Amino acid sequence: MSRSADVLIVGGGGAGASAALHLARRGAKVILLERGLIGSQASGVNHGGVRQQGRHPAELPLAIRCREMWGRMKELVGTDAEFEVTGHLKLARSAAEEAELLRWNEMAAGYGLHPRMIGRNAIRADHPYFADCVVAGSLLEEDGAANPRLLAPAFAHAAREAGATVLERHPVTAMARQGDGFVLEAAGETFTAPILLNTAGFWGGQVAAAFGEPVPIAPLSPNMMVTEPLPYFCPHSLGVVGGNVYLRQIRRGNVIFGGGRGESDAAVPVSRPLPAPTFNAMQRAIEILPQLAGAMIIRTWSGIDGETPDDLPVLCRSRTTPGLIHGFGFSGHGFMLGPVVGAVLSELVLDGGTETPLEGFDIGRFARQDAPEDVWKTPPE
Template identity: 80%
Template sequence: MTTAADVLILGGGGAGCSAALHLARRGVRVILLERGLVGSQASGVNHGGVRQQGRHPAELPLAIRGRRMWDDMAALVGTNAEFEATGHLKLARNATEEEDLLRWNAMAAEYGIVPRMIGRNAIRADHPYFSDSVIAGSLLEEDGSANPRLLTPAFAKAARAAGATLLERHPVTGMTRAGDGFVVEAGGKTFTAPILLNTAGFWGGEVAAQFGEVVPVTPLSPNMMVTEPLPLFCAHNLGVVGGDVYLRQISRGNVILGGGRGESDPAIPASRPLPAPTFSAMERAIEILPHLAGAMVIRSWTGIDGGLPDALPVMGPSHTTPGLFHAFGFSGHGFMLGPVVGAVLSELVLDGRTDVALEGFDIGRFARQDAPEADIWKTRLE
């Protein structure tokens, strides 16, 4: 039996479920296929940061539009996923890192983003819990955090209510382009549509390769943990230049922190945090927040995301296959972008254009001789 749709979506993360919702609300017949459960990989196991600060210049316009969507999230999907504009405070631990903050702030001002730079004396007065290793910070007050466990299921529920079909536990076993459309085998069934959206995370690389577009995507498993409840001390979402540790304290007092990488086997798929990077992240957290010493870590976890050499996603139309659109490889910082990525994909499909510049995400960049490598924006401000 073959089931026909207007658009097939591969991958039930934040971007895929958002695309399903936006398309369904415009009257499109949508079928989304997810190998596991919606939000069970990168979209649901991350730190929950909702930030514009520290973004690569190519990604900043997308993040700015995405941040505006978070103000209306409850109206869009029935919940704000515990989003709070707590402010994102990025810390510098030496003069070079402080220069990086100043340089990024100058670049961001061109986009209308104006963080507040905090010098050594002020950061001591405002945040007495920081150690002497913290010499400066950059606070973007409109940024914040949310609960990644809540967001994608909310988009999935809203998409289904709008008429989309979302099929979980439907691993794709085959796909091809036939005639004017695509044929996808999943869960023992056959699905067809003239449009295919590839929002499959790390596995998006396999989908792209199936249509002749090879992308150097690698599995990325961020090492995450949470402490026991502690007395409230910091309302901001905290990061550091270089991204080697990041943390936030939620209203119940628990501190959610991350740093380093776990391990994974995407073929199963399975992932797990590792002791060494977990302990290393804890040590780095204590270096900036000494009173975390002795706090009990009660749980650790990870998932599987797709990482790319320049830490920018692939997003936009295929170069080889009409009707195919990609959005994958968000390299550990795609949670807050999921809703806007889905909206942009729906615009590309139905309107043939979007108001966000996508040139920096073009899949063809990896086939050129000047294929991108890590640059200063990635290595110091990720």
């Protein structure tokens, strides 16, 4: 059996599902192929952060545009995915970390963002539940959090209603460029189109390599946990300079937090959290919020994302293959960006370009031996 489309999409996370929706609503015939279930890997297993706070400068234009999209998510896909404007409070635990917050805030002001710096006395008065190790914080009040389990399926549902074909349990087993287009094999079927979008997460590296442009990408499995419901006390989504623990309390009282890495086998694929990183993350969380010391962990989980050496995604046209466009490798902080990445990919396909700056995401950067080490690192979300 053979099916043809205007655009084939490989990967059904937030970016791929969003691309399918944006393309279908503009009249393109779209087929999305997902190896498992929609949103079952990186897009669905993260902390749920919807934040501009702490991002690499290259990502800020994407994040700022996407924050506007999150404000109208229900209009866009029929649900807000439990998005709540909680503010993102990034904490410093030393004078050096406080200086890092100030440095980022100064940079972000050039993009029109103005986090509120909270010093030692004020943070103690405003947040008496923090331990003494917290010496300062930076609050970006318009940031928030959402339920990652809901986002990609909502986009996929809306894409289907707009006319896109979304196929789960369709792992791609062969791909090639033939003539003026692409031919893919998946689940015993053949799919053809002149345009191919690579939104396959960690496996996006394999897609890129199949067309002659390998990317140094590694599997990243976040080590995630959630507590039993506790009395509600912490209204903000919390991060720390360095990103070694991140947490938020939902209205039901559960505290969702993460830190460290689990383990995975991307060939299966399967992933799981590990005891030692879990205990380390628990200890770091208690060091910030002492009242978590007696809380019961009721569930742990992980998934598989793709991590690049500079923690930035690949979001660009292929340098080797006409019609191939990449959007993968979000290195643990792509949940918030999925909706806007899909919009950008649709613009690259249908408009030939986008007004959103993408210079930092070109796949050719990995071939440059003299590229300087980047001082900005975006923590997970």
